[in-house]
Amino acid sequence: MTARIIEKRQIGKTGLEITTLGLGCASLAGIFTDVPADQARATISHALDVGINYVDTAPQYGYGRSEHLVGDVLRERRAGTVLSTKVGRKLKPVTGWSEPHNWVNPLPFDQVYDYSYDGVMRSYEDSLQRLGMNGVDILYVHDIGTATHGIEGNKPLWKQLETGGYRALRELRDSGAVKAIGLGVNEWQVLMDAFALGDWDVFLLAGRYTLLEQTSLSPFMTTCLERGASVVIGGPFNSGILVGGSTFNYAKAPQAIVDRVKALETVCQDFGVALPAAALQFPLTHPAVCNVLPGPKSPEELDGILKWWDAKIPDALWGELANQGLLAVGTPIPGGVA
Incomplete structure (x- = not known):
């Protein structure tokens, strides 16, 4: 199979360059539905075959299952790839x-939250063993914040990161063990707190800068531009509502969200564009975004994503969405801002 040419963008101020389309490997570990191991490995291989060079995994995904599957493929094809995993959960x-x-069908492990210096170092080393590799390129702090832990529950965990975990990440980056550090979360507010801790290279933000929701536009995305940090956009379909599903943020979508999706779809139809294609390509209109990270469960699903990726979207579609108030004021679009 001939690999396609996919645009690459630089991560922050690092020398890393990743394709603007990546492969998220949570679904492959069996979130909500079972994915056979051979199918998961075939999906990862197919992503590399078509020219995707960025693969993201985490200890939480299938409680180690995802890292094992990713390692099975990437161990033999590491050259030219960019791999990220996460810290904050020991198994x-x-x-x-x-x-x-x-x-x-996860592996027989459970998770223990630990964002301390020792917890970060142990998590990193454990991930290398599950992957069967001697290094990863990007290390994210996973799911710290009130959305996961609650206001009171997050306080001692944030203290761990503040007093030790961040230092561990800096040491790993400064030593060259990893090339970039950041956070991987579903809420943008905690990322503003992270900026107060120090310098980061890249953030993986799921669901908060999408065609449906631009709540992170300011002050988070604007601060990323000021600080030279990049953003990877996870969950570009908002957990399914933008590809014909009924869930938003992993729960039944409220009527207001359903109505907004219908309005977005109407505009897309007027321009002859599939809504999922617009959703997939939208985040890249922002200069801070370096990658969009969907999570297909099979090579066939990935091929469907590639069709949306290749769809031609006229600039006028973004302008019409802005005119109808379906994009937040200030959203970067081709030719200007909403």
Whole structure:
């Protein structure tokens, strides 16, 4: 298979360049629905075959399953790829799980939150063993913030990051063990707190800068431009509502969201553009964004994403969305801002 040419963008002030389309590997670990291991590995291989060079995983995904699957493929194809994983959760072996989870057929481990110096270092080393590799390129702090832990629950965990975890990340980056550090979260507010801790290269933000929602536009995205940090956009379909599903933020979409999606779809139809194609390509109109990270479960799903990726979208579509108030004021679009 001939790899396509996919635009690359630089991560922050680092020397890393990643394709603007990446592969997120949460779904491949069996979130909500089972994905056979051979199918997962085939999807990762297919992504590399078509020219995608950025792959993201995490210890949480299938409680180690995703990292094992990613390692199975990338160990033999590491050259030219950019790999990220995450810290903040250590895994411990169990015979049962302490709380409900969304993973189908995960590995027999449970998670323990730990954002301390030792926790970050241990998580990093454990990930290398699961991957079967001697290094990763990007290390994200995973799911710190009130959305995951609550206001009171997050305070001691943030203190761990503030007093030790950030230092561990800086040491890993300064030593060259990793090339970039950041946070991977579903809420932009905690990223403003992170800027107060120090300098970061890239943030993986899921669901908060999409065709449906631009709540992170200011002050977060504007601060990224000022500080020279890049943004990877996860969850570009807002957990399914922008590809014909009924869920938003992993729950049944409220009527206001359903109505807004219908309005977006009407504009897209007027221009002969599929709504998922517009959703996939929209985040890249912002200069801070370096990558969009969908999570297909099969090579066939990835091929569908590639069709949306290749769709030609007229600049006038973005302008019409702005005219109808469907984009936040100040949103960068071709030729100007909304």
